[in-house]
Amino acid sequence: MKKNRISKNWINKHRRDIYVRRSKVDGYRSRAAYKLMEIDEKFKILKNGISVIDLGAAPGSWSQYLSKKIKNSKIVSIDLKQMEAINNTIQILGDFTEEKNQSKIKEFFKSNVDVVLSDMAVNTTGNKNIDSIYTGELCMEAMLFSKKILNNDGKFVSKIFMGSTFNEIIAKAKLIFKKVKVFKPKSSKKDSKESFIICESLR
Ligand SMILES: C[S@@+](CC[C@H](N)C(=O)[O-])C[C@H]1O[C@@H](n2cnc3c(N)ncnc32)[C@H](O)[C@@H]1O
Numbered sequence: 001m002k003k004n005r006i007s008k009n010w011i012n013k014h015r016r017d018i019y020v021r022r023s024k025v026d027g028y029r030s031r032a033a034y035k036l037m038e039i040d041e042k043f044k045i046l047k048n049g050i051s052v053i054d055l056g057a058a059p060g061s062w063s064q065y066l067s068k069k070i071k072n073s074k075i076v077s078i079d080l081k082q083m084e085a086i087n088n089t090i091q092i093l094g095d096f097t098e099e100k101n102q103s104k105i106k107e108f109f110k111s112n113v114d115v116v117l118s119d120m121a122v123n124t125t126g127n128k129n130i131d132s133i134y135t136g137e138l139c140m141e142a143m144l145f146s147k148k149i150l151n152n153d154g155k156f157v158s159k160i161f162m163g164s165t166f167n168e169i170i171a172k173a174k175l176i177f178k179k180v181k182v183f184k185p186k187s188s189k190k191d192s193k194e195s196f197i198i199c200e201s202l203r
Contacts, residue, residue, distance in 0.1 A: 028061040028064055029060045029084075030059055034185070034187035035185045035187050035196070037187075038187060039196055040069070046066065049073060050113075050114035051074040051075075052066055052114065052116075053078070056119050059084075060086055063083075063086045067086050075088060076091075076109070077090070078091070078093075096120065096138075097138075113151065114151055114154050116142065118139065119159050121138070129163060135161050136161060136168075137165075140165075140169060140172065146199075147176050156173075156177065156200075157198050158196065160195055160197045161193045162193040162195060175203070177200060181198045183195065183196050
């Protein structure tokens with residue numbers, strides 16, 4: 001009974017959510033698009049002609065935004081889950097942390113890239129601490145991968161959860177990048193521990 005009430009509350013909240021309604025009008029597959037839009041507006045991440053990797057891309061709203069916003073660009077989107085095709089993007093189905101998938105990404109670009117984005121998150125367990133630890137591990141993996149594949153002035157943007165791994169991730173980011181900022185977009189739910197780390201220029 002409790003579970004039913006919780007899921008009904010969730011559905012009602014979701015329907016009232018302004019970003020959910022906006023995403024339907026704008027044709028985005030998820031409200032997450034507005035988080036990338038806000039990050040891009042504030043930090044000017046995306047420019048025509050750049051090469052971008054979208055990690056944890058499904059259902060695809062970040063990649064849809066990339067595909068609309070930047071012209072003459074190379075975009076690779078990867079996720080564990082199958083996604084419907086998106087114009088001007090190459091999709092890889094698989095686990096980003098596996099060597100074979102990282103090699104596929106490198107083979108496609110054949111040189112370093114300008115931007116790595118990660119909105120990767122694990123399936124929630126219901127325990128916010130455990131969720132933040134697992135998502136922190138994904139953020140760390142994405143950051144180490146960025147270190148290998150980014151141009152010297154490249155940018156790395158990743159979801160990060162406020163939690164026990166937060167300080168460790170920020171400290172590591174500051175060792176790898178010259179500029180590190182943390183930003184919570186308005187479209188990120190207030191009651192979520194989610195924020196984003198915006199890193200620029202390799203040391
Ligand atoms: C919050 S969703 C991303 C939403 C997406 N940015 C959008 O705009 O539609 C997080 C995604 O991370 C993916 N993910 C989690 N671990 C992953 C991994 N190891 N490799 C690839 N994708 C992963 C999940 O499958 C999930 O689709």
